Amino acid sequence: MQNRILLAHGSGGRLSHELVEKVFLPLLHNEFLSRLDDSAVLDLSGRVAFTTDSYVVNPIFFPGGDIGRLAVYGTVNDLAMSGARPLYLSVALIMEEGLPAEELHRVVTSVRDAAEEAGVKVVTGDTKVVNRGSADQLFINTAGIGVVPEGVNVSGANARPGDSIILSGTIGDHGIAVMSQREGLEFSTPVKSDCAPLHRMVADMLEVCAEIHCLRDPTRGGLASTLNELAVQSGVGIAVEEEKIPVGDGVRAACELLGFDPLYVANEGKLVAAVPEEHAQRVLEKMRQDPHGAGAAIIGEAIAEHPRRVIMRTLLGARRVVDMLVGELLPRIC
Amino acid sequence: MQNRILLAHGSGGRLSHELVEKVFLPLLHNEFLSRLDDSAVLDLSGRVAFTTDSYVVNPIFFPGGDIGRLAVYGTVNDLAMSGARPLYLSVALIMEEGLPAEELHRVVTSVRDAAEEAGVKVVTGDTKVVNRGSADQLFINTAGIGVVPEGVNVSGANARPGDSIILSGTIGDHGIAVMSQREGLEFSTPVKSDCAPLHRMVADMLEVCAEIHCLRDPTRGGLASTLNELAVQSGVGIAVEEEKIPVGDGVRAACELLGFDPLYVANEGKLVAAVPEEHAQRVLEKMRQDPHGAGAAIIGEAIAEHPRRVIMRTLLGARRVVDMLVGELLPRIC
Numbered sequence A, B: 001m002q003n004r005i006l007l008a009h010g011s012g013g014r015l016s017h018e019l020v021e022k023v024f025l026p027l028l029h030n031e032f033l034s035r036l037d038d039s040a041v042l043d044l045s046g047r048v049a050f051t052t053d054s055y056v057v058n059p060i061f062f063p064g065g066d067i068g069r070l071a072v073y074g075t076v077n078d079l080a081m082s083g084a085r086p087l088y089l090s091v092a093l094i095m096e097e098g099l100p101a102e103e104l105h106r107v108v109t110s111v112r113d114a115a116e117e118a119g120v121k122v123v124t125g126d127t128k129v130v131n132r133g134s135a136d137q138l139f140i141n142t143a144g145i146g147v148v149p150e151g152v153n154v155s156g157a158n159a160r161p162g163d164s165i166i167l168s169g170t171i172g173d174h175g176i177a178v179m180s181q182r183e184g185l186e187f188s189t190p191v192k193s194d195c196a197p198l199h200r201m202v203a204d205m206l207e208v209c210a211e212i213h214c215l216r217d218p219t220r221g222g223l224a225s226t227l228n229e230l231a232v233q234s235g236v237g238i239a240v241e242e243e244k245i246p247v248g249d250g251v252r253a254a255c256e257l258l259g260f261d262p263l264y265v266a267n268e269g270k271l272v273a274a275v276p277e278e279h280a281q282r283v284l285e286k287m288r289q290d291p292h293g294a295g296a297a298i299i300g301e302a303i304a305e306h307p308r309r310v311i312m313r314t315l316l317g318a319r320r321v322v323d324m325l326v327g328e329l330l331p332r333i334c
Helices: A014-028 A067-080 A101-118 A173-183 A199-208 A222-234 A249-258 A277-288 B014-028 B067-080 B101-118 B173-183 B199-208 B222-234 B249-258 B277-288
Strands: A040-055 A085-096 A121-130 A138-148 A164-167 A214-216 A237-241 A272-275 A297-303 A310-313 A319-321 B040-055 B085-096 B121-130 B138-148 B164-167 B214-216 B237-241 B272-275 B297-303 B310-313 B319-321
Touching: A014 A101, A014 A121, A040 A067, A040 A085, A040 A121, A040 B085, A040 B121, A040 B138, A067 A085, A067 A101, A067 A138, A067 A199, A085 A101, A085 A199, A085 B040, A085 B138, A101 A121, A101 A138, A121 B040, A138 B040, A138 B085, A138 B138, A164 A277, A173 A249, A199 A277, A214 A222, A222 A237, A222 A272, A222 A297, A222 A310, A272 A277, A277 A297, B014 B101, B014 B121, B040 B067, B040 B085, B040 B121, B067 B085, B067 B101, B067 B138, B067 B199, B085 B101, B085 B199, B101 B121, B101 B138, B164 B277, B173 B249, B199 B277, B214 B222, B222 B237, B222 B272, B222 B297, B222 B310, B272 B277, B277 B297
Parallel strands: A085 A121, A237 A310, B085 B121, B237 B310
Antiparallel strands: A040 A138, A040 B040, A085 A138, A164 A272, A164 A297, A214 A272, A237 A297, A310 A319, B040 B138, B085 B138, B164 B272, B164 B297, B214 B272, B237 B297, B310 B319
């Protein structure tokens, strides 16, 4: 194969087919993808969750992951946040002419590894190539399909006053890892992206308590924006305690140095849950048994007061409103 | 709202939500999308078709359509080419910082109109914004879900010797329309994109003959590449007659002027079918009753000879091999 991606790799002609046969099929082949038809045909029934996300992270390789891993886990997590068991993914690449073929191969290898780890199949895909300068290396879209088990009814609109708000671990790792790599910053405590698939932990949580009200992964916009979304969608207030929100040393140092608030920095392997208070402790214990939930903590509760607002009791004992992210903190971190 | 898209519209924070509330929800709202959860949850059962495509056409507005219309019809058609009834779409936008908000609004309006026309619902979505110069205005990914009716079994691998090869109308219109707009060319017979949803015609065709073997839309790579794909996947030869392949006057003139072969120019509202010969005439007549199949013609047949190759009898009576597209004829036409 050529050393670099050419426009002709997106032509639908001979080089497009070569790309499929030499890169995609050897790495991703399965009974669906290998048919090379316009759609994959899947046997499904019940409540089917369907989601999509595009990934434009820069750089495409960063400590703890890369755009391929991110694209798989991100969509797996979006399915999991609806309570669904993730099953199938589509993967669509937009490549910039000149992308080194070796980098493409590494990314597709990551897609394969991440999909295997998460137990999902890439069943359909697409590749486009745009002229040099019309995209930045590589963008990936994944859409995903999963099945929601009977009795599960998770939605951002379901939080109720009294619910405990659980966070699965430290915040800000992904955003700081990507930014450090991009800007060539080095911290004495290196920060790695937390990107990880959360669906197995979610399945365990739902086994302990099928009535979990809300699940959401605080990606872009960080924990602060996610808490605000839940407060607005559910029409409740949310009160959290700063001292209960775990932040790693590296992230804390980087944020202090750079003037960022970790509440607004992106995560790719964390979730927030609103759980009826009487089940919260058991759910928390279950989460802590999972490697992706080892640092889980109850950080606050949903309340009837100040609906649609998030209030934080700070380390100093003051109470402040935590707003949704205004402006753009760190562009292109996912 | 701002006049232009800012990086902060992709932040996951306040401006991202404003974009959803002021542009996407007013135009696209339905019971799934309006929940604003991480996934849409759909009731489905049976054989579910799943497909994805990214659209990077340049310019984003062209005679006969725009990138929004293309993104809906393209994925609707990919579902239809598997014999599926299209039901649900995801829409994911990658916007370049500075995109005029008015253009975004026009494109999303087109998405709405096209989805309504096709009878599909946009149930989930995503927006990303990349820095100026890191993408070219707007890229759209759509993934789609449909249901394949019982008894239908369409695949590019199903063509059999003796099958009639039917083409639904003139070729090359989309590619020439986009290229003319991009290069500022004017032809005495203006060429408009043929972009159109084909699923209703496909449903009618399958009603006449449930045993249709192959369906494929000759998009990138043109008719020549599609015929080659079917020949290779099915392990048959395909023999077509040049005089039977309809080409519009404008496309013919443009191709002569520019040195293009219409066999390799993209289409966005055409299909090729391989149909058992005994049903071909009835299928053809049904297609001709549809506005998108008025120009349908039997252009050749699948044969046992020269498997995996496409041979064309030319207007002059010679026989030549029609290869898959080599290189890139017209980049970024879809």
